[in-house]
Amino acid sequence: MSSIAVKKGFGAILWEYLTTVDHKKIAHLYLMGGGFFFLVGGLEALLIRIQLLKPQNTFLSEQTFNEMFTMHGTTMIFLAAMPLLFAFMNAVVPLQIGARDVAFPFLNSLGFWLFFFGGVFLNLSWIFGSVPDAGWTSYATLSLASPGHGIDFYTLGLQISGFGTLISGINFLVTIINMRAPGMTFMRMPLFTWTTFIASTLILFAFPPLTVGIFFLMFDRLFGANFFDVAMGGNAVIWEHVFWIFGHPEVYILVLPAFGIFSEIIPTFSRKRLFGYSSMVFATVLIGFLGFMVWAHHMFTTGLGNVANAIFAVATMAIAVPTGIKIFNWLLTMWGGSIKISVPMLWSLGFIPTFVMGGVTGVMQGIAPLDYQLHDTYFIVAHFHYVILGGVVFAILAGLHFYWPKMWGTMLSEKIGYFTFVFFFIGFHLTFFIQHFLGLFGMPRRVATYLPGQGLELGNLISSIGAFMMAVGAISLVYNIIITVVKNKKVGNDPWGDGRTIEWAIPSPPPFYNFKQTPLVRGLDTYWIEKTEGKKELTPAEPLSDIHMPNNSFVPVVISFGLFVAAFGAMYNPLNQVGDGKSWALPMLIIGLLITFGSMLFRSIKDDHGYHIHKEDLMDDEGGESK
Amino acid sequence: MKKWRLMTLLFLMALVLAGCGKPYLSTLQPAGEVAGKQLDLLIFSSLIMLFVIIVVVIVYVLVLVRFRRKKVGEDFIPKQVEGSHKLEVIWTVIPIILVLILSVPTILYTFEFGNVKGMEKVDQNGDKEALVVNVRANLYWWEFEYPDLGIVTSQDLVVPTDEKVYFNLISSDVKHSFWIPSIGGKMDTNTENTNTFYLEFDQSKADAAGNLFFGKCAELCGPSHAYMDFKVKAVSRDEFNQWATAMQNSTEEPTPTSDVALRGQELFQENNCFSCHATTANDERPAAARTAPNLADFGNRTKVAGILDHTKEDLKNWIQHPGEYKPGNKMYDENDFTEEELDALAEYLMGLKVQE
Numbered sequence: 001m002s003s004i005a006v007k008k009g010f011g012a013i014l015w016e017y018l019t020t021v022d023h024k025k026i027a028h029l030y031l032m033g034g035g036f037f038f039l040v041g042g043l044e045a046l047l048i049r050i051q052l053l054k055p056q057n058t059f060l061s062e063q064t065f066n067e068m069f070t071m072h073g074t075t076m077i078f079l080a081a082m083p084l085l086f087a088f089m090n091a092v093v094p095l096q097i098g099a100r101d102v103a104f105p106f107l108n109s110l111g112f113w114l115f116f117f118g119g120v121f122l123n124l125s126w127i128f129g130s131v132p133d134a135g136w137t138s139y140a141t142l143s144l145a146s147p148g149h150g151i152d153f154y155t156l157g158l159q160i161s162g163f164g165t166l167i168s169g170i171n172f173l174v175t176i177i178n179m180r181a182p183g184m185t186f187m188r189m190p191l192f193t194w195t196t197f198i199a200s201t202l203i204l205f206a207f208p209p210l211t212v213g214i215f216f217l218m219f220d221r222l223f224g225a226n227f228f229d230v231a232m233g234g235n236a237v238i239w240e241h242v243f244w245i246f247g248h249p250e251v252y253i254l255v256l257p258a259f260g261i262f263s264e265i266i267p268t269f270s271r272k273r274l275f276g277y278s279s280m281v282f283a284t285v286l287i288g289f290l291g292f293m294v295w296a297h298h299m300f301t302t303g304l305g306n307v308a309n310a311i312f313a314v315a316t317m318a319i320a321v322p323t324g325i326k327i328f329n330w331l332l333t334m335w336g337g338s339i340k341i342s343v344p345m346l347w348s349l350g351f352i353p354t355f356v357m358g359g360v361t362g363v364m365q366g367i368a369p370l371d372y373q374l375h376d377t378y379f380i381v382a383h384f385h386y387v388i389l390g391g392v393v394f395a396i397l398a399g400l401h402f403y404w405p406k407m408w409g410t411m412l413s414e415k416i417g418y419f420t421f422v423f424f425f426i427g428f429h430l431t432f433f434i435q436h437f438l439g440l441f442g443m444p445r446r447v448a449t450y451l452p453g454q455g456l457e458l459g460n461l462i463s464s465i466g467a468f469m470m471a472v473g474a475i476s477l478v479y480n481i482i483i484t485v486v487k488n489k490k491v492g493n494d495p496w497g498d499g500r501t502i503e504w505a506i507p508s509p510p511p512f513y514n515f516k517q518t519p520l521v522r523g524l525d526t527y528w529i530e531k532t533e534g535k536k537e538l539t540p541a542e543p544l545s546d547i548h549m550p551n552n553s554f555v556p557v558v559i560s561f562g563l564f565v566a567a568f569g570a571m572y573n574p575l576n577q578v579g580d581g582k583s584w585a586l587p588m589l590i591i592g593l594l595i596t597f598g599s600m601l602f603r604s605i606k607d608d609h610g611y612h613i614h615k616e617d618l619m620d621d622e623g624g625e626s627k
Numbered sequence: 628m629k630k631w632r633l634m635t636l637l638f639l640m641a642l643v644l645a646g647c648g649k650p651y652l653s654t655l656q657p658a659g660e661v662a663g664k665q666l667d668l669l670i671f672s673s674l675i676m677l678f679v680i681i682v683v684v685i686v687y688v689l690v691l692v693r694f695r696r697k698k699v700g701e702d703f704i705p706k707q708v709e710g711s712h713k714l715e716v717i718w719t720v721i722p723i724i725l726v727l728i729l730s731v732p733t734i735l736y737t738f739e740f741g742n743v744k745g746m747e748k749v750d751q752n753g754d755k756e757a758l759v760v761n762v763r764a765n766l767y768w769w770e771f772e773y774p775d776l777g778i779v780t781s782q783d784l785v786v787p788t789d790e791k792v793y794f795n796l797i798s799s800d801v802k803h804s805f806w807i808p809s810i811g812g813k814m815d816t817n818t819e820n821t822n823t824f825y826l827e828f829d830q831s832k833a834d835a836a837g838n839l840f841f842g843k844c845a846e847l848c849g850p851s852h853a854y855m856d857f858k859v860k861a862v863s864r865d866e867f868n869q870w871a872t873a874m875q876n877s878t879e880e881p882t883p884t885s886d887v888a889l890r891g892q893e894l895f896q897e898n899n900c901f902s903c904h905a906t907t908a909n910d911e912r913p914a915a916a917r918t919a920p921n922l923a924d925f926g927n928r929t930k931v932a933g934i935l936d937h938t939k940e941d942l943k944n945w946i947q948h949p950g951e952y953k954p955g956n957k958m959y960d961e962n963d964f965t966e967e968e969l970d971a972l973a974e975y976l977m978g979l980k981v982q983e
Contacts (some may be wrong), residue, residue, distance in 0.1 A: 024854075036827060062850035062954050092900060135847050141818050142802035142848060230818045236802065237817060270694070271703075275718035276710035301815050301845075303822035304797075306741035310734045317726045317733075321719060326681060326720040329710075334690045341695070349691070356683050367729060369736035370668040372812020373654045376845040377802060409934070440655050441648030442808035444845045447853035455649040492772045 002433045007383045009207045011387045021105035024511055027091035027407060029112050030399075032138045035085030036121055040477045041075035042474055044068050049431070049467035052460050055452040056161065065448035066133040067150065071123075073136030077250065078161055079390065084396045086111075086168055093172065095503035095510060096190045098181025098526075098538075103174040105550045106603070111168035113147070113560035118161025119401030120568055125153035128306070135446060137457055140239035141594060144220055149571055149578055155218040156567040160560070162211055172196055173283045181502075182541040183521030188283070190501045190525075191216035191274060194281050195260030198288040201258070202249045212247035213239060214337040221577045224433040234480035240302060244295035253293040254388065255384055259353060262348050265402050266330050267346040268498050270337030276329040283322035283329075285458070300360030300371045304479045309368040316366035324358055327352065342496065343417030345396030350425050351390060358386025361436065379439025385432045405495040408490060409508045414479040419570065427469025434466075443627075500525040505538045513547045516540075516618050566592025650836040654808045658832030658840065658861075661811030661825075662738060670731060675725055686696035740812070743823045746793040758787060761795045764803035764816040766848060767855040767953050768920045778874045779910045781920035784842065784859045787867035787933050788830040796822040799914065804846035808858055809836070813845045838862060839929060851953040856933040873962065873982040874908040877923060883975055891975025894968055903958075906979055919958065933955040939977060943969040 008016070017029060032155050048068050051060040094102055104109050116466045130148030132138070143151045176197045180189070189197070215241070219225035226232035230237050267274045274280060296304060296312040303313075304351060330352060341349070361383040365371045374380060397420075438459040443450060450456050494504040502511075502519060505527045517540035521528050526608025530538055574581030635765065636716045647655035696703075699894055734746040734932075746919060748756045754775070761772040762784075770781045786792050796805050800817035842854035862870070865946035883889040895901060903919035905912070910921055936943040945952060947970060950960030 062853065066847070066852075133850075139802055139847070141798075145849070147802050204817070216815075235819055237819065270705070272705040273707045275708060276715050279710065292955060301813050302722065303815060303817065303820065305736045307742070310737045313733050313737065314726075317729055320726060321722045324679075324722045325715070325719055328686070328714070330684070331686045331690060332708075334694060334709065337694050338699045338703045339694050340690070340694045354682065354688060356680060360679060363726075364669070364672045364676065365730070366669055367672055367733045369733065369740050369812070370665055370672065372740065372814070373662070373665045373669070373808070375813060376806075405771060417658075440653065442652035442841065442843065444806070444843050444852075446847040448850070449853050450978070452855075453649075454652050527636050563952050 002265060003200075007148040016552070018557055019109075019554045020369035021101075021109045021550050023090045023102050023105065023108060024109050024407070024509060024512070027087045027089075029116075030083045030087035030090060032050055032110070032405070033116050033119070034080050034087055035074050037079035037123075038081075038084065039478075039567065040071050040123065040343050041080050042471070043524050044072040044075065046467055046471055048072060053464040054461065055450050055457055057449055060448070062306075062448040063133065065586055066135075066446070069446060070132045070154075071092065071126075072137075074122065074132065074158070075119075076388075077136060077254070078165075079115070079122070079160060079394050080163060083115055083616060085199075085254065085392070086115075086262065087160075087407075088192075088396075088399045089172060090402055092401055092503055093193050093196050094175065094179070095406075095506065095514060096180060096193045096501050097176060097184050098177065098502050098515060098521060100514045100518075100547065101550070102171050102269045103178055104171050106205050106556065106570045108165050108435055109553065110559060111164040111171065113556045114164030114167065114563070115161045115430070117560040117564040118157045118159070118164065120158060121564055122153055122157030125150055135519075137243055138217070138239075138423050139243075140217065140220075140236040141230070141527055143217060144228055144236075144577075145443075146335070147578070149216070149576075150520070152221055152571045152576070152578075155214045155221070156570060158492045159211065159218065160563050162207055162214070163563075164560075165203060166207045166211070169207070170199040173204065175594035176200070181196060181518050181521050184526075185521075187278065188521055188526075190260075191258070191263035191280055191284075192260035194376045195256040195284055197261070198284050199253045199256045202253045202288055202291060206249035207244045209242050210250075211416075213242035213246065216242075219373075222576075223575050226550065227283045237299075237302060240299055241295070244298045245292075248289075248295040248298065249291045252287055253388070254392045255359040256288065258392045259284065260364050261395040261399040261402070262330065262351060264347045264501065265344045265398055266333050267525075268402075268500055269340045269348075271332045271340075271498050272333055272337035273500075273528075275332040275335075276325075277327055277524060280329050283325045286322040287319060290315065290322070290474070293317065293433050296368075297366055297368070297371070300368045301375050312372075313368040317363050320359060320363045324411065327356060327359075340498075342401075343412070343421065344402035346418065346421050347394050347401070350421065351394040351398070352391030354386060354394065356385060358383060358390050362387065367534075374439060376444055377439035378435040378443045378445055379447050382432045382435035383426075383437075383441065383594070389428060389432070400477075402417070402496070404484075405491050405508045406503055407487075407509060409490050410484050410493050411495055412484050413480050414426050416476055416483075420480065422473075423469050423476065425471030427466045427473055430466025430469060431463050432466070438463070449625070455597035494527075500528040502526050513549060513613055513618075517544055518542050544618060546615055547618070548610055549613060551608055553603070553608070555599050558597050559603075562592050562595030562597075565591070565595060566594055568592070632839075635846055640815060649841075650809065650832075651839060652808055652841045655837075656725055656809055656832075657811075658812040658829050658836055660827040660829070663829075664736060664739075668724055671732065673728060674728060679725070680723075701975070706803070733853070733890075740824065741824055743793055745791055745825070746823065755789055756933055757793055759795065760784070760786070761794045762797070762816065763914060764798040764805065764844065764848075765918075766800050766955065767844070767851040767958055768915065769805075769842070769855075770914075770921065771859045772914075776875060777869050778871060778908045779905070779917070779921045780874070780908060780923060782930070784857060785867065785926050786826045786828055786859060786861055787864040787871055788833055788861050790864065791825045791827050793825045794823065796824075800845050801848050803844045803848050803855065805842070806845040807840055809841045811857070815846060830860070830861075833861040850857050850955040855935050858929045858933070860929070866976075870982065874923065876924050877907055877910050877981040879981060880906040880909060881924075881981075883978060885974065887974040888978050889969050889975075890968075891971035893974070894964075894972055895975060909982070922976065922979055924979060924981045926977045927982070939970075941972040942973045942976060946972055 051057050073387055104207050132150040132154035134143040152484045216227040220227050224236045227233045228236045298318045300309050327592045401412050425457045441455050443456050519538035520541035566589050569592055572582040572585035647653055650656045657666050671867055730918050747755050750756050763770040771784045772779045796816040798818050804815045814822050814824045839861040842857040842859055883892050905921045909924040931942045931945050948961050949956050949958050
């Protein structure tokens with residue numbers, strides 16, 4: 001366990017990643033896994049837009065189209081956006097609070113592998129030929145009526161990856177509460193850490209309802225239960241409630257960390273502290289709280305009654321207030337600053353008007369009697385892409401360029417970065433702006449095609465052209481990543497020159513133990529304070545001493561793999577609704593669960609005390625390359 | 628950023644070219660009271676939102692013009708401002724006021740659109756004053772039952788103009804959503820409960836749109852979700868009464884007028900079509916037994932299966948392979964009628980008319 005960098009073979013690197021419990025390596029895994037699914041989801045989006053290029057197109061069959069947008073939505077939300085945000089949380093949050101790792105490194109690894117196996121299971125549906133086809137919302141009447149095993153891939157896959165998300169959320173909560181360096185009070189935490197903290201709280205409260213809902217659906221389809229079967233006294237509207245009690249906070253689980261990333265980038269490239277820090281924190285908390293109070297605005301046309309609709313309408317519009325506070329705080333952060341338009345800053349500048357646009361259409365949909373017209377049309381499709389693409393994906397792309405040096409020690413090309421931005425940004429607005437009008441012209445969402453003569457041709461054509469431009473942007477980004485990796489030109493601690501928070505004070509990438517000595521935090525923007533006093537390093541809070549580190553472990557992979565095996569057993573069990581039960585299914589379910597619980601038991605009874613890095617080794621180590 | 632603005636301009640030009648959609652489909656060309664008020668809400672909220680956007684854009688542009696590093700100098704270290712209570716109060720209070728302003732019409736219209744008390748009102752004779760239509764959504768067709776008139780029809784909804792028409796909405800299989808964009812916002816058809824709302828159809832606008840509006844299913848319901856259209860014939864009260872009387876009087880289907888049609892009738896019975904499809908409007912079977920569209924007055928329909936042109940050729944194609952037009956439909960995917968049989972069936976079905 002020496003900390004000296006050695007050139008390793010491919011096998012050794014692979015084994016390192018399979019067993020790692022280091023938050024920085026797990027960030028790499030999340031980035032690669034999420035990035036892969038992002039490309040898959042993007043490809044699905046492109047196929048959707050090709051199908052809708054012209055009326056009565058036959059590029060995709062109706063059934064395949066339904067599968068395509070179901071998988072696009074599910075993949076993008078659960079397997080791309082969330083993992084990519086987890087990548088940044090993992091890479092940055094422990095560094096920002098001056099910690100050597102997250103509170104539970106083992107669970108961190110387990111969270112990733114559960115997500116990974118859940119995602120793989122869901123996408124295996126393409127190979128098995130029965131794909132989820134009831135939309136990412138999977139409303140119960142339709143999902144129960146769906147033939148084949150498509151919906152079972154959805155329930156089982158999301159169940160597995162949902163455990164991973166919940167575990168990761170709890171891990172970040174505990175980490176942020178317990179692992180802050182001396183002096184890092186709550187009101188000195190960088191905004192990205194704050195938003196991670198609130199988003200993790202939302203995960204804690206929002207994912208259990210999803211788990212329960214999916215559990216019901218799974219039992220209805222696989223084990224003959226009748227939770228949502230109206231003929232047997234079930235109730236399908238309950239699914240809508242349960243799904244959206246999760247689904248609406250989910251939007252904030254995604255967008256709050258995105259806000260956090262922008263709240264780091266904008267001060268850095270304006271050389272100015274975040275304007276109204278405490279009101280930003282307050283607004284984050286308030287958005288998180290209100291996020292749980294508005295789920296029924298997804299159900300205004302379900303027939304909940306006038307009183308419910310009116311209350312949820314006003315509550316929904318109220319969220320505009322804290323969000324508006326944030327927008328103006330960002331603008332005023334730049335006001336009087338010294339703005340450098342780097343690639344991350346460009347994405348942030350693109351984000352502000354885009355997100356305002358998505359926000360105002362959100363308020364319009366909050367007006368329940370108006371939403372009767374807008375609901376389930378392309379207006380909604382436009383709105384949530386403005387929010388989720390314009391907010392979350394822009395943040396992910398901004399964060400990717402911003403944190404790339406901290407994660408990998410190299411810089412993405414600025415030139416290609418501008419190219420990516422121009423194509424993706426213009427393509428985005430071309431694709432989605434017109435969709436507001438398609439919706440108003442009377443185009444429902446989730447239609448596999450449309451008939452000519454309804455005034456929908458031109459808008460759809462423009463929208464599809466935009467999608468191709470976004471694809472060009474995405475390809476240029478992939479190219480950028482490849483050439484950056486090939487060139488492998490290393491950069492220093494603070495490559496942007498204006499880093500403000502702790503992570504920029506240590507090498508890029510940081511050594512595997514992060515900090516030789518835990519830093520002392522003397523205020524908000526810790527590193528900026530040190531720099532203004534002419535120092536190059538953080539003030540240490542402790543003398544140099546041995547560091548206790550956890551051992552790598554392969555157990556998380558095995559635990560997750562067990563559930564993956566069990567899921568196949570559950571799907572083909574003799575009671576399943578499709579009626580193609582297999583005799584090997586029940587043994588397989590039991591074996592899978594035995595693998596999972598057996599490896600948990602193994603982990604519990606095996607003493608693993610980790611190891612120590614000795615003081616002497618630390619003194620020799622200059623850092624730079626993580627082990 | 629400049630390119631983006633140029634693009635916005637192009638969008639707007641494209642929009643002008645496209646107009647505001649089609650008068651029989653677009654929510655921007657309302658043809659009824661409900662859609663009209665919803666358009667008012669759209670415009671009102673858009674104006675408020677436009678104000679917000681303008682404020683943001685002004686600050687945004689000023690910031691970008693004045694505080695670029697090129698402008699302020701490479702070595703300039705800005706003052707590290709903590710915040711400003713005054714400003715923060717301003718941009719908290721103004722949005723709260725805007726939200727409060729928006730809340731007023733929101734609440735008023737929610738209760739107005741949700742007011743279905745008129746449904747139950749009766750005149751001195753105990754007859755319902757308003758027209759009530761029971762809408763039943765099915766994979767992938769719509770049934771319209773007029774309970775007080777004893778009429779069952781499908782696919783073409785016939786309604787009188789310039790009065791409130793009340794709807795009871797339910798679904799018999801999976802969840803659908805009932806939407807006539809140019810007349811008013813949608814309402815879901817759930818499987819477990821009946822939803823109610825009302826719409827009003829404007830005579831002058833109906834004339835302009837050719838008395839025919841497009842209705843859509845707005846909730847994903849399966850592969851043929853996109854084809855689950857229906858049509859709305861909005862006619863004057865007099866015309867509606869004539870139609871209703873004709874439907875009520877046609878207790879037996881019209882006698883086929885030619886040998887070909889007669890052969891069609893035989894085929895219709897031989898193939899057991901009638902066990903699902905009723906051919907008269909006085910279908911007294913319970914809803915659960917009415918598993919296929921009622922075909923009374925089929926000859927006067929505007930479309931075949933809600934989407935195809937109302938011609939014999941299209942009808943024959945539909946009867947032979949409905950699976951091509953509506954995959955997942957509950958009739959069958961393919962049939963093997965001969966050309967002669969198809970002609971006969973089409974002739975017979977097109978002859979099902981209660982009035983000329």
